[in-house]
Amino acid sequence: MKPINEMKVTFLSRSANEGFARAAVAAFAAQLDPAVDELADLRTAVSEAVTNAIVHAYPDQLGTVVLTVKLFENGKIQVQVKDKGRGIPDVKKAMEPLYTTGGEERSGLGFSVMESFTDRVRVRSTVGKGTTVTMEKYIAPRVKGRI
Amino acid sequence: MQLEVTRESGDLTAALIGELDHHAAADLRQRIDTAVLSCRPRRLIMNLERLTFMDSSGIGLIMGRYRLMVSLGGEVRVAGATPRMERMIRLAGLDKLPIWEERKSEHETHQ
């Protein structure tokens, strides 16, 4: 299926961009007329993925994060967060609740939040090459038509 | 990110205002800990009512303050969590700790 709309934005792995990324996704996704709660869930999941790229992918230097959002006719929103950072040696383990490699009072809940606040999470990662997190969320149709 | 700190008898209340994410958490942590260490309350009450956003960084902040207060022989209470925040709290298993204020009806104010 082809997206009906798509956006891509690239930014530096500065923590100030966590809020920017959430706001950008929410503003773009508004085209699908999501409910307040659906949008809040999406903002939270995006914040987790982007924060991971900023905190874990580039621990002691700045890198770039690429955020892509695709909107589909059936109400699906796909958000992809891509970094070219250090990668994750064991993705399955990293996604376990409360697992964290630590630093700055991390809770190890990021992936659990992404999984519980969206409908699908996929993670592809290569050590030394980077990580791509793809999340999908379905926006329920509303009484009035969309677009 | 704004922080309002009030002191009443043995309680120190930290009201968090705005968006609580990783970007905001480090500075907030420092300000709360400074207040705790200077007035040594029996209880630290973290009021989330005026947060417009919180992700798992907020859970990390709460867990860290819990550890600090326990190490000082005190307690933590968390008030004003939305259902979304409560979901994260449960994901962390923190609902088993004795730190959660009963959810109050919408007309009551948190204190």
Ligand SMILES: Nc1ncnc2c1ncn2[C@@H]1O[C@H](COP(=O)(O)OP(=O)(O)O)[C@@H](O)[C@H]1O
């Ligand atoms: N983009 C990434 N690049 C490298 N490592 C990552 C990335 N995302 C997650 N990780 C690893 O997965 C672990 C778990 O992530 P998460 O569930 O978000 O918890 P937290 O961020 O609190 O540590 C992290 O501690 C880190 O080791």
Ligand SMILES: [Mg+2]
């Ligand atoms: Mg994380």
